[in-house]
Amino acid sequence: MSIHRPDDGRSAGSEARIEAKAEEQRLEAAVETDDGRMAPPAVPPSAQSGQLYPEEAGTQPLLHRIMASETMVAVLAVLLSLIVGGLLVALTNEQVAAASSYFFARPGDLLGAAWTAASEAYAALFQGAVFNFEGQTFARMIYPLTQTLTVATPLICAGLGVTLAFRAGLFNIGAQGQIIIGAMLAAWVGFTWQLPVGLHLLLVILAGLAGGALWGSLVGLLKARTGAHEVIVTIMLNYIAIYLVGFLLTTPGFQRPGSSNPISPQLGGTALYPPLFGDTFRLHWGFVVAVLATVFAWWLLNRSTIGFELRAVGANPMAARTAGIGVTKSYVVVMVIAGALAGLAGVAQVAGTERVLTAGVAASFGFDAITVALLGRSTPWGTFIAALLFGAFRAGGVTMQTNTGTSIDIVLVVQSLIVLFIAAPPLVRALFHLPEPGAVSPAKTGKSKSPAATGGAA
Amino acid sequence: MSTMTATVPDQAGSMGTVRNWKTPIILSVLAVFALVVFALGAPANSVTFRLSDPSDAVVLTDLVLSAPVTGWICAVLMLAAAVLSILEVRAGRRVPGWLVAVFSVLFVVGFLTWVVGSARTPNVALYGLLAGSVTLAVPLIFGSLSGVLCERSGVVNIAIEGQLLFGAFAAAVAGSLSGSALVGLLAAAVAGVLVSLVLAVFSIKYIVNQVIVGVVLNVLVSGLTGFLFSTVLSADADTWNSPPRLPVLPIPFLSEIPVIGPILFRQTIVGYLMYVAVAVIYVGLFYTKWGLRTRAVGEHPKAADTLGVQVNRMRFTNVLLAGVVAGIGGSFFTLVSVSGFGRDMTAGQGYIALAALIFGRWNPIGAFFAALLFGFATNLQYVLSFLGTPVPNEFLAMLPYLVTIFAVAGLVGKSRAPAASGIPYIKG
Known part of the structure; x- marks a missing residue:
């Protein structure tokens, strides 16, 4: 396989930048699969051991580094999955279904009912997993947290x-x-x-x-x-x-x-x-x-x-x-x-x-x-x-099911969505318009972004 | 280009030049086992195999065998076959395939006679046993065909379980809402495609490891259908979860043939579609342009790309097609087997389908027979627990999984996955 280095001279143009980005993704995939000889790893090495471009880590602004980090992707993946799970809870809720029958007369009712259904479920989940605000004694209050640790x-x-x-x-x-x-x-x-x-x-x-x-x-x-x-x-x-x-x-x-x-x-x-x-x-x-x-x-x-x-x-x-x-x-x-x-x-x-x-x-x-x-x-x-x-999800899911009647299966949905989103960082980044790691603003582009190991393979 | 298996060294040396003693050793061990258990340990009574239902048009007489005599005949013939295989290998030849086939049939006959003979009631309806096996094998066959389509084009499909389950769910819901089983069948295919779509997008576009996507998809579908089942379907089962069943369509005259008639010609539309799918995929894969390209993409994508085949597009369409096949297989659970969806009702059948795919060496016909064998093992387990037998159920239930481990370990024949299966193609 012949690999071009991205031509640094003309990366100012937006077209060239898109091309360079695609090239970079291709290079990254080529490194991970040993140039198409093996299946990609479960978790990309770049995600396991920090920066793929350590030489550029210091040159980027702090905010950029935070936004482009793997941790940010993980947090957003969890958030996104919780939102999808909440939507699912709201869609199947009876009050929501009732309110949707007169949606055009009073649209606020539908949104209110949906919000109540989802937020109550998640509140019960939190209550069962972390802290029980209705507990009489301190022991009762922190009991959920110990349950989470047990699970x-x-x-x-x-x-x-x-x-x-x-x-x-x-x-x-x-x-x-x-x-x-x-x-x-x-x-x-x-x-x-x-x-x-x-x-x-x-x-x-x-x-x-x-x-x-x-x-x-x-x-x-x-x-x-x-x-x-x-x-x-x-x-x-x-x-x-x-x-x-x-x-x-x-x-x-x-x-x-x-x-x-x-x-x-x-x-x-x-x-x-x-x-x-x-x-x-x-x-x-x-x-x-x-x-x-x-x-x-x-x-x-x-x-x-x-x-x-x-x-x-x-x-x-x-x-x-x-x-x-x-x-x-x-x-x-x-x-x-x-x-x-x-x-x-x-x-x-x-x-x-x-x-x-x-x-x-x-x-x-x-x-x-x-x-x-x-x-x-x-x-x-x-x-x-x-x-x-996940222990918290599981422990809280039990409380959620008994308190609000929301099936504990929703936890499975949220868990698997988290993993799916996390496995595809480009998807999450695209959804939230996050910058790519290593993609520096065009003015700063001075050196090659291709990893040294493959850079010379042209 | 090296392959997945080439990452592991000392892979049984080079076959062909070196004498391979694996088969004779396994045959000898099994033959001695048969001698000890089926012949020496045979029950003294005789065994009755009923060949046809008394209400059939053509009634065959019951087959009555003496358990010790049958046991001895089978054991001696198996020993002879084992000796023959040793002689063949000694002479530097390979053990012929027919010998292994004959040996397997003898083993099954000996086992069946022994196990039924040792039961409390040594009397079994052979036609029911076989017909039930085929019925149980239908979703397995669809599942493994889905696997064939994916893996032959280089995408590992662990999500068969999810495709079957979502197909079953969609068939139940769409069938109940519309009141038509055919609409349910269609919805099942669409649901299978949806699962496939996620598999394809994540493994081909985002280059996520395909095993991971498959495993996670199974959990996602299980959670999603379980959630909807407990919140929507159980709340109002009449509206959501009472699909009509697909009618059995016996083919006149042919369905009256004893033993094989009910198996082949007394099926629902899903059963007939199964035979059609096996034939179409086999012919398509090995005798058409599409099949050649699919196999090329799965074995050596770079070469295929060089010749102008669009590798990733080919993979994408094949994965979607696989979704159609597995989805229809899923409809079997809710439109044929029982009327209505139940939580996690596929119960690991998708994984057995995966096993059938491997045991069948990534070939539609092979997968078909492997699935039949696994269906037979499952049905035998049900029938035997009914008759009261000396073999614990759990061991029969384990059989498909054990056989698969032996198959992938190369102890039974040699199974090799398509070279590029699991490896994404990145056009450079």
Whole structure:
């Protein structure tokens, strides 16, 4: 492929500027796909690690930098999705439908009813997720916030697993299965063994890590040894895990004695995460473990040799191999770690929130983890914050459904819209007329904007 | 140009020159398994397969087989086939395809005899089992054809599930509002196209990773239909969610043929469309200009572009076409199978369709048979839980997924995706 450098001399003309911009987008895509040899990464490298044009960062005005930043896109994507969700709530509201029948007589009524429907739903969502202004005591007031953190705990762990795999260029759609197998082993240790306090919980956590790692390693090994595409393998392993746990819950080893339902016995008291702020709140020490896991993931990615290698593999496996990095080994290693993190989410479920094993133990955390990792731009702390946001949606959604009758499914709509918008920054920028990153006002254009790596390929 | 699979080294070495022992080993293991379970572990009773309904025009007598005798015959023949495959490989030849096919049929017959024989009531209506399998396979076949159209032109379609679900939803709503099942069918196609449109715009125009778009689209459709279902459809089910059903249109005379008559010639319009779609897409893909261009765009877009094919336009139209196909498949859920939409009623069928696509090696006919096999496994699971069997249901339910993992891992045959599938084309 022959690449022109944008001709700097005539970029003052608007036509030339549009052409240069298109050229730039093309170059960016060419870098991301290794000139059409591989699928684009889940999250563009430019979004993962800050500025693509660091040499120009200082030359741009602060406002321009803020407006063009990835964070701005993320914030606007969330806002836009909330607006669409609000419209959907308003459109299906009965009062709104009633007011629309006499729209031409009193148009204000329709808008008022629509505003009330959407704002009440979101107010209930906020009330259920962050702060309950109707609470009698301080504990009741902040109870929603602790609920959000409780729900976010498995999301953080599983999201980190997906994030790590993304950074190595692997699509770990299999967090669901890894959570289930992790939860299965952890629960089994929890309700079968009788052990002293401390040791028991430690073994439960280790069993969860091992279960997730096992399920993840299958993916890594198949990918490394046979080239099987990890998306297919993980989707299939999810279903196998669901049926496997469904089967085990009908066997004497797992089924609760005397019950005909597929449900396990309660985990022993020594196997549970202790509550973090006393028995009033459901928040447990699993959240602290999730924070530690985030620190670990950050360290692994940014400070360790393994992390460097897997980022290199994710950016371009062929280049990484040329540089002497064991690509297949990286695939196995990252899937083991990713699986273990998802297994930790399973532990948070059985040893923290649910306290029993059922076939639905993973709820939809495995799939939410994918959206969390995408919203978090594949960075550990970004994933952490995104998990808190989605945890808030989920916890608040329950209150919203009971208080205003708005179905919790709207949360799914808003979440998926956020991810769609975030995945296509040009779309959001076009909708809000934001400047492109690196696109400096024409007067300042002095040097080439093409990345050095491809600039010489003409 | 290197391919997706070429990013992984040591891919089973070079086939052809090296003797490939994979097939003989798998056949031997399965044959020994059959010997132990189907022959040595056979129940002592006999098994009755009913071939036709007593009310049919032509009534065939029931097929009564002795479980141990059938088990032994199947096991011995399978062992012979395994030995033959070992000899073939030893002589430096490849294991012939017919041998594997015969082996598979023997395995299915042996398994069926054993599993039905071990049930509480060793009596099964074979015609019902087969007809039910085809019925269950209809949405799978539409789904995997949608996948064929997308992936052959280089766009990964994980959103089959979403296309089916939105098709089912639109068919239910449009069918109820208009009172016509055909309008519902049309709406289903439009809904499939809408999902496809988002997939196409995001993956082709905005170059977002196609797997991501697909996964997110599935969640979006699930949330959207779930939300509308609980707020609108459940509130007034008579207006919104009581679509008429598509009538069964038996073809005179042909539908009276025993066993295959009900399967082939006693279908709704969706069922007939399924056969038409398989044939049209197969012929179109391999014998027309459009098909050649589609495959070129999916295998080597740069070469196709050099010869004047508009790569991204080709991909765009194919993805939209795939939406039509999958949408019609979705209408099966609400216009044929049950009358009315239910939350997440496709229940992962889109992913099984994806599995059928891969197991069928990205070929319409292959996908058709793979989907039939998966439909058979699902139906067998229902029938067996009815008869009371020794095999836990969960394992039969797992079967399609396990088989797919073996297929993508190259243990069963060799399946290779179109080279440019998942990779956006950027005209340089």
